[in-house]
Amino acid sequence: MSKTANWNYPTSIRFGVGRIRELPELCQSVGMQRPLLVTDRGLAGAPITTAALDSLKAAGLGAALFSELKPNPVGANLEAGLAAYHAGKHDGVVAFGGGSGLDMGKLIAFMSGQSRPVWDFEDIGDWWTRADPKGIAPIIAVPTTAGTGSEVGRAGILTDERTHTKRIIFHPLMMPKIVISDPALSVGMPAFITAGTGMDAFSHCLEAYCAPGFHPMAEGIAVEGMRLVQQSLVRAVKTPDDLDARADMLAAAAMGATAFQKGLGGMHALAHPIGALYDSHHGMTNAVLMPYILKFNRCVIEERITRLAAWLGLANPGFDSFLELVMQLRRDSGVPHSLAEMKVTDEHAALVAKMAVVDPSAGGNPRELTEADCAKLFDDALHGRL
Template identity: 75%
Template structure:
């Protein structure tokens, strides 16, 4: 049976194959008559994007395209997007694509009516209260990858080129007003991107589940998200037109981003500076760090991971069984075993260790992270030592 549904949690989601056809009607329903479609350079010229733009123009909507984005977007990309938004007198944003397109679309909509610098709204304390809510334009999010879950997130990641850090910009009203989650849009993803984004979804669920604190709603979403990934990711990588697998991965991506409101941890704390310094794929970097962070956190999460292994129905129980599952899944979908295999050198290990400690994700790690700990995890991941 085709997987299709309408959800209102965490926002309005139209889920199912072919539902991209509803985009023009959804724009009108939200009062967006002059949308700016924001995506990355790679997607800008593909047939899928051209068809979406044509459908919007056929519906007499004043759409324009902005795609001047780096894979890890920087402030200059945001400023260019804001200039395009204002020059076109747009009244809303369609955030279209993977994490970079979705995050940049949300950031453009958020900053379109603000007067303070974007860094004033970093996700630290109550900085978000500095924003003028009336200056936030509406967003429709359309994911074309199944990983970040940014379509249901209240933040955007922006790389600060001066400090070589990825900084999280947050406001509750950055949550898109509506999402079209159409698995057909993900079918054309290359196997490597399917693998990397899928492991990002898995990392979100896993780190949220392991984060300390009482949040059973997030825990429940996280474990079911991991069950979906366990059953679907290898199929999506190896049989790209399997719409059931693609649908499960899209759902898992949204679940991961919903669950990680509880917290993230060492995988993200380390992958953020590595990505900022080496421009590596975020999800693939998380996947490389995953077993090494698990091993570091083992004293604090062993019992919890044993429950997860049982829920996933793994052949081998307990923490050891789950770690074996992670290693086997990585190998099956082509995740490099070490940072060296990913193309990262060890020359900036000290800087990465220091930046990881100050990353906002570090606070959600099950065990405290200091520079000695992050350096040890980096070195283990660099040489592939478990």
């Protein structure tokens, strides 16, 4: 079966190999004549990026590139991006790449016509209503990794260097108008990034599935997203040019980000401060934390994990067989067992716990998290005590 389709949930998604060719036409369809292509430094000179930029210019569009951003983007990166956007008189953004490029592209488009500082639009209460909707430029998102799902999200994560805190900036119109999900663009991902981003997609689905509250649509999407990761992550890591596996992982990433409107949990609550303080890869940090958080939550999620294990076709479906699936996925895709193997130390242990317990994701954990719980979870994951 050909894995090619047009989807309109949660936004318009052009899915399939080779669909990056449609980029110039799609830019024009949303009113862009001078798009700013935003990506990270690592992708700036990559053939897929150069080809995309060349195609825009060949179509007569006044395209330019911005790539001055850190793996965990900070406020100064946004300021530089906005300066480039206005200097080039751009009228829209092509957000291109992994989570950092996608988030930064969305944030530049969002902030391009705002008069208040970005921190005034943090995802707190109704702060998003402070924004001028007419000042939000159109966005086309092109994911090149399969993990964050930022291409179908209405928010961007930005690190506040003053407090070393990752903040979620939210507005409904930050949702890209069109997404191009082309599996061929992810073929060049290194194994480490393929594994980390893939496990990030799995963590989004898993935490959304386990979060309290009633949202059966999100849960259904999350369950199928996990099945796709189970089926295809290791293939994508070990056989990088397997386009069917890459397609499954791209779909799973978008599904995870669609599902987690129901909530996230302890994995992300801890991963956010760890990433901000140690500059660790977000998806890989979630992957390392996953079994420790699962065991902590076991007493309140065992019944639903048993249902999940049955859906995934595990022998003797239950919590233990699902935990073993997680451990096997980690082993087979090269995920470290401990945070120490990612060069995380205990230097900021107390601060991680303080930050984790007030992280917005903490409220979605199925079991209440205390600062002491977060401190122990961090210490266990640091030293590999499962």
